[in-house]
Each structure stands twice: as C-alpha cells, then as structure tokens.
Amino acid sequence: MPSASDEVVVDRPVADVFAFLADAENDARWRPGVLEITRASDTGYRQTVKGPGGRSISADIEVTESRPNELIAFRATSGPVRPHGRYVLSAEGDGTRVRFELEAELGGLKRLMAPMVQKTMDKEVAALANLKRVLESK
DSSP, X not given: OOEEEEEEEESSOHHHHHHHHHSGGXXXXXXXXXXXXXXXXXXXXXXXXXXXXXXXXXXXXXXXXXXXXXXXXXXXXXXXXXXXXXXXXXXXXXXXXXXXXXXXXXXXXXXXXXXXXXHHHHHHHHTXXXXXXXXXXX
C-alpha cells in the first residue's frame, strides 16, 4: 500500500496555517499537481490534477474530519486512485509544525500502478516546502 509523509515548520501561528489549509481552494497555490479546484459543497471540492502524460484527471476530495488548529482529514472521491490523507498541526514555538500524510489502498490490477502512485504521493507531500514559502511570504 503506497504511503508518504513529510513535515515542515511554518513561521506562522497555528490558526493562520489551519485557516489556509481548511480552504482547499488554496491548494492550487502550493501544490503544483493541482490544476483547478473549486468548492462543491460544505465539505467537498471538485479538483483536477496533473496525471500521467500531462493529461488532466478528476480527483475530487471530501473533508472527512476537521478539528480546528489540529487536524484536517480528507479522501479522494473520484479518479483512478483514491487516496486519503491528513494534515496534522501543532504549535512549535511561535510557528506551526505541519505533517502531511497520504495513503492509498490499491487492489486488483491497480496494484500494478503502485510505483507510479508512490512517486506521485512522494511529490505531493514534498510540496510542503511550497506551503511554507507561500505562508511565510504573506
């Protein structure tokens, strides 16, 4: 089962970081794989991401849990691979430690996609460096 995680300390208060991440429409500002994202409901977002060969893939997401200033969990509701993930936040001095975790269950023939899925997930969590840059430049 492919999984990936990374963490970074952002020099911004926890409340600021949580508010930014809680609005997934901000994802396109720091996650290079997100081509387009719009709110579809209170907890859902329509999302298009870069897929293999540069083609666009629908990868809608739904927020499954939210605890202010602590956690945002989500799952993909469309697309060929439907990972679930979460952002775990904690105070670190005057800043915020953010841990980004992703996991995908691949059954049947989709197991053949595991190396490609792993590579994509590794890139996704590594984008935390972009989150740090974007939030610290505000």
